[in-house]
Amino acid sequence: MQKIKKVKFLDLSVNDQKERLELHNVLERCLDHGQFVMGHEIENLESNLSKFVGRKHCISVSSGTDAIYLALKALNIGEGDEIITTPLSWIATANAIAMTSAEPVFCDIEKDLNIDPNSIENLITARTKAIVSVDYTGNLADYDKLQEIAKSRNLLLIQDGSQSFGSSYKGKMCGSFGLISGISHNPMKVFGGLGEIGSIYTEDDEIADRLKILRYNGTVNKEFLKYKSLNFRADALQAAFLNLRLATLPGKLKKRKKIAESYSKAFSDICEIPSETKNSKRVFYTYTIQSDERDALMRHLSENNIETKIQHPLLMSQQKPYSNCISNCPNALKIVKRILCLPIHESLDQDDVDYVIEKVREFFR
Ligand SMILES: Cc1ncc(COP(=O)(O)O)c(C=O)c1O
Incomplete structure (x- = not known):
């Protein structure tokens, strides 16, 4: 496409x-x-x-x-x-x-x-x-x-x-x-x-x-x-x-959920997709995937006109003013190198969503 x-x-x-x-x-x-x-x-x-x-x-x-x-x-x-x-x-x-x-x-x-x-x-x-x-x-x-x-x-x-x-x-x-x-x-x-x-x-x-x-x-x-x-x-x-x-919030949450469902269906076999805590109903502020090939994927999507974001590239404990604070977060140190947020907002149309899916899958192929 x-x-x-x-x-x-x-x-x-x-x-x-x-x-x-x-x-x-x-x-x-x-x-x-x-x-x-x-x-x-x-x-x-x-x-x-x-x-x-x-x-x-x-x-x-x-x-x-x-x-x-x-x-x-x-x-x-x-x-x-x-x-x-x-x-x-x-x-x-x-x-x-x-x-x-x-x-x-x-x-x-x-x-x-x-x-x-x-x-x-x-x-x-x-x-x-x-x-x-x-x-x-x-x-x-x-x-x-x-x-x-x-x-x-x-x-x-x-x-x-x-x-x-x-x-x-x-x-x-x-x-x-x-x-x-x-x-x-x-x-x-x-x-x-x-x-x-x-x-x-x-x-x-x-x-x-x-x-x-x-x-x-x-x-x-x-x-x-x-x-x-x-x-x-x-x-x-x-x-x-x-x-x-407040009146339009449920509609927005529904639209984001639908996009997230399309992404999750398409990506579950190629990267770590967002999870949902047991007994909860989550919303999608961001759609954050995890992959060891995060940086290359981000470059590939950018070359194809898809904006993504690493939210956040540094843990709070890695920021200079907090680097002397007590911290014990081995998993977080690994995970922060793997996270990438894909576009998920109300202005995306079905073409946009299909295009993101196609380009992410193309990268992993
Ligand atoms: C988890 C979290 N806490 C606090 C804030 C701070 O909120 P505000 O930007 O309204 O000051 C944000 C905003 O991005 C946030 O994501």
């Missing part, structure tokens, strides 16, 4: 004319009421997301990074604490930990790219205070095991569900695991705004109150300072856009 058009890895332009018009209408509505900070757009979003996720409290914030940072701060995590996390995530996870002055400790991952619960125990010390799990690529971690470890070792569990909003485990939605969950809704995410925004979830009333105070310069009623903090409030415009996009 000849292909002149590039198959983009990501397409953030809004091509659906109905959605474009609706987004314009939302903007008009906001221009009319003029409430750009907090107010009813934020209240609607928090109420809708708390229902969607099935958790008592949703607190919107300025980004996913801030969501994880505030979750840790709300649990009084700071200097002298060690936080066990996966080495394979966007660097925001480790940065959020480090910016509280706690130290990230990197455990190992499994073949499914998520935290390996069996690698946690050996890294627990008297200073270990929490586990931050990341649901990588759209696949939820093994929360039965993680919750068991957290309970038996008296550790706090925090979920970084930034890549997996919309997925579920034993019927419970992403956002409802651990004491607190933090989610990114940046535009790259399947459920993303037109700019930076994030959300935090908890069942606990006291934690929710603390999060709301920390979100706005540590103040109560704007005037009385309770904690030292900064401004992490979400943008009301982004909240309004997200509110609109």
